[in-house]
């Protein structure tokens with residue numbers, strides 16, 4: 001009996017695949033600081049937790065395939081009041097996380113063999129979603145030296161072929177923390193229009209913009225609304241990653257009508273968690289203001305701490321809660337394994353996500369790691385101390 005070649009072609013998540021080493025380190029009594037995964041330590045809004053504790057129904061029933069109407073209405077209000085764009089409930093499909101919204105977008109726009117252009121490094125699970133949809137990712141490389149700004153337009157344009165169906169952006173970006181400017185977005189939209197392709201923008205981190213930067217949603221450009229899909233999620237906004245509630249937002253009726261067939265096939269998104277997400281949108285505005293302040297403080301702290309480690313270079317992210325750092329090692333995956341398997345500093349170590357898996361092009365990012373600054377500054381300080389000592393030990397070890 002054989003399993004499929006398709007499944008063999010999938011990659012194990014670079015964020016999670018070193019987990020067995022972390023488990024073994026913990027079994028040896030070592031404390032592991034997790035900088036590998038974007039699981040915030042921030043509490044979910046009280047309103048959401050209360051809604052779960054007081055769930056009023058006797059049956060956890062199937063819900064509507066396009067999502068709970070009250071939640072869709074809450075999203076419409078939130079977009080109007082907080083994002084500054086007008087949408088209607090007809091533009092919103094609730095999905096099982098932003099993840100499903102990305103997969104549905106690819107399925108809706110592309111036939112097998114079609115291509116989607118994505119600046120790399122990029123959110124690594126997109127690789128798997130593309131494989132599920134039999135779509136090829138065509139990368140355009142952005143550089144640490146440029147703080148991962150959008151690559152020059154001609155580099156993107158020359159990747160467009162007759163098979164290109166869409167460009168996929170993520171802003172604020174995981175893993176780089178980069179935010180595309182309104183100007184950059186306009187240039188890309190104009191290019192999509194000229195080539196008659198779609199633009200998908202994943203905005204799941206839109207609340208987390210630092211240095212006073214104002215976020216511009218792709219939905220603000222009404223002139224292009226027929227060719228734009230926006231990906232959203234409660235996971236990071238409300239620290240509700242386990243709720244698995246997201247949204248696909250699109251003003252193109254055809255896209256929504258056709259994508260609904262996929263929503264119907266998987267019946268519905270989680271019922272109780274949609275109820276909790278609805279409550280989360282009722283949290284006072286200070287909730288998000290405080291979360292943003294906390295991440296900005298952590299960003300400032302971790303960038304300074306990393307720059308003080310000899311040989312380490314990192315981008316200065318102005319959004320989300322990730323950054324890419326270049327380490328003074330040849331192979332960041334080997335080093336990350338060393339940190340978990342062979343090293344501890346005062347009984348502690350750190351888990352990193354090797355960045356190679358965030359690139360589509362071969363041999364890029366080998367000396368880079370992604371760092372998620374989702375720990376409080378005290379723990380971030382200890383984690384950076386471990387990293388500094390670990391690099392010394394790794395580069396002085398006898399081979």
Ligand SMILES: Cc1ncc(COP(=O)(O)O)c(C=O)c1O
Pocket residue numbers: 038096097098099100123170173174202204232233234235241244245246
């Ligand atoms: C850029 C980006 N998009 C989408 C997702 C998936 O989010 P969700 O938990 O809503 O599926 C993540 C999760 O880390 C992400 O970083």
